[in-house]
Amino acid sequence: MKHITSFQNPSIKNLLQLQSKSKQRRKQNVFVVEGQQEVDLCQSSGFEFVEVYFCPELYDEAKLKSVALNNAEVNSVSEKIYQKIAYRGGTEGIIAIVKAKKSTIAEVKFANQTPLILVVEAPEKPGNIGALLRTADASGVDAVLIADLKTDLYHPNTIRSSVGTVFTNQIGVGTSTEIINFLQSNSIAIYAAILQEAKDYTAIDFTSASALVVGTESSGLTEQWREASRQNIIIPMQGKVDSMNVSVATGVLLFEAVRQRKTST
Template identity: 40%
Template structure:
């Protein structure tokens, strides 16, 4: 196995580019995944590693000691601890990074159940919020997450990290708001727009039929397009001084109310 001990190695320089620049990820059609759990989830969902970088000293403590047996030796490269620590996003990394090919994220590629539940995000800006919502979507077993008009890259390393790999387990589509609404209407999926000014308490609605909750940004909420075209506007009651929750927390509240009504 090749061992890289210099940060000036071309492979390391390219890894840094892929970690930090969405343009490079798009042009090279490669994304960086850190962590054995995340890589394991990705591989279980059809993503094939194009290259794997391992720090043996750190990986020896991994909870996935057999993971490398599933990866061709020719794809594996060893990194010294000093080099790996410069690349790692986490303080307590388990010593593995991989390059994967991103998948297509078209609406038409989504395969829904007979009674789907969807999470729709408009203009999501913060990678951490997107990742946390993907984790919620996995936990709630949502059929899919539709990301409308995003302001962040789906494969930003912070999305991968905060989703703990759920970016790879949850079906995700990227579309405009207009495309997403038309697609859902064609499938008789009722849309519930989360809005601070709504008078309709979220728990008084019926999510047992094909449904989608639509979430906006923390700064601006949903656009007028969604407020005008959603089937209903809903809100979460706030009893304290603060008038809203973090968008990922709000999404979890709404998603698990839908799951509760559906009998989990």
């Protein structure tokens, strides 16, 4: 184990590059995670740790025994270095470089005949993706499929805003065409959250295999999803505005599906 005190250390320079540049994350096929909860969730979800950095002044070294390090390189860093490499304040003194998993549609598997799936089209803000993943985890969906992703799945802001649920959700990334073909080939009904020709979401039966599809707040869903949808769905607005935050709307839709499924059993 090395103790690092210099900002010029090549490992520290590389870590900072990985935090700030998606190109480097893709090139090395790794990402950075910090904080005990996120590290624990990453570990329990079967991710492989490549390097681990901890600050003795902030983190109890004995806790490293609970982290599945395997052959990961472990380094301690000074508090000054840790404050530099920590992406956010208030973390518990541990940061890890982790090998990324494949997140293709081919990797998605279902444990039952009636999966509940969230599909998100063309998300571009890491914070919004994280919030949607947190909502998906809370509702217990079988998978989150991301169509035409405009950013990095393992962006630090995605990990942070998801509170680690980027690790707990089963995620598949592909084009809209690939995901539509995947859903149709598995006989999964598509319900698109689109205003036009839509029915109240409470009038729809979500107890069979269902995919609820949401778009961005600015652009909504493309015509491709409208054509593929079995039925467009809408949440009736009771106030003065005609829309709500996409993560909130997604939560409303998913928990209605969860409620129906509990009632039907």
